[in-house]
Amino acid sequence: MFLEALEITKRLLGAExxxxxxxxxxxxxxxxxxxxxxxxxxxxxxxxxxRKQLLGAExxxxxxxxxxxxTLYYxxxxxxxxxxxxxxxxxxxxQLLGAExxNTQTAHENYLYFLQQVLMENRxxxxxxxxxxxxxSEMEKSSLENS
Numbered sequence: 489m490f491l492e493a494l495e496i497t498k499r500l501l502g503a504e505x506x507x508x509x510x511x512x513x514x515x516x517x518x519x520x521x522x523x524x525x526x527x528x529x530x531x532x533x534x535x536x537x538x539r540k541q542l543l544g545a546e547x548x549x550x551x552x553x554x555x556x557x558x559t560l561y562y563x564x565x566x567x568x569x570x571x572x573x574x575x576x577x578x579x580x581x582x583q584l585l586g587a588e589x590x591n592t593q594t595a596h597e598n599y600l601y602f603l604q605q606v607l608m609e610n611r612x613x614x615x616x617x618x619x620x621x622x623x624x625s626e627m628e629k630s631s632l633e634n635s
Contacts, residue, residue, distance in 0.1 A: 490515040492630060506549065509538040513556060520560050532557040548591065551580040558602075567606055567614035574599045575617070603627065 494511040501507055506564055516531035536553035542547055558573035578595040585592050598603050600623070606614060 490518050504542065506537070506539065506542050509535040509542065509549070509553075512538070513553060516560075517556065520556075520563065525560060525564055528560055529557075532560055545582060546584065548581060551577040551584070551591075553597065554580070555598060559598070562602055562605070564624055567602075567611055568616070569604060571615060571617070571620060572608075574602055575619070 493521065494515055496501070497505070497507050497511045512531045512535040516528040516535065517530035519525070519531065520603045532553065536550065536557060539547065539553050547610055554573045554577035558570045558577065561567075561570035562574065574595075578592070578599050581589070581592045581595045603615075603620060603623055604627065606612060612621070612624055615624060
């Protein structure tokens with residue numbers, strides 16, 4: 489159904505339209521949910537590049553695409569790549585929409601969830617930036633205090 493929606497959207501609006509990027513993103517999400525990561529990744533990348541080109545590099549939809557691609561990388565245990573994109577998405581959304589916006593809070597929660605998973609899997613070596621390491625250190629301290 490998503491593939492059909494993509495084809496219809498391209499036919500009606502042309503191949504270079506933000507709604508085509510949304511359709512690509514939706515199809516990639518379906519593939520990702522099905523564990524078809526190799527098929528999802530190029531679609532997420534195409535949607536991201538299309539959104540950057542059509543909407544500008546600093547747009548909330550670009551941040552959404554970054555977040556979605558990061559989630560795919562997380563599912564594949566490509567933590568270093570996921571972290572970079574999650575941080576970029578969160579920072580972009582915060583700058584564009586402000587700290588109190590629901591999308592900013594969701595992006596922040598996604599990042600914290602990611603860090604929790606890295607910590608639970610004892611994969612802190614995949615984190616190199618100071619911010620992530622500091623948050624993980626605080627999570628570790630908190631978990632020791634609650635034990």
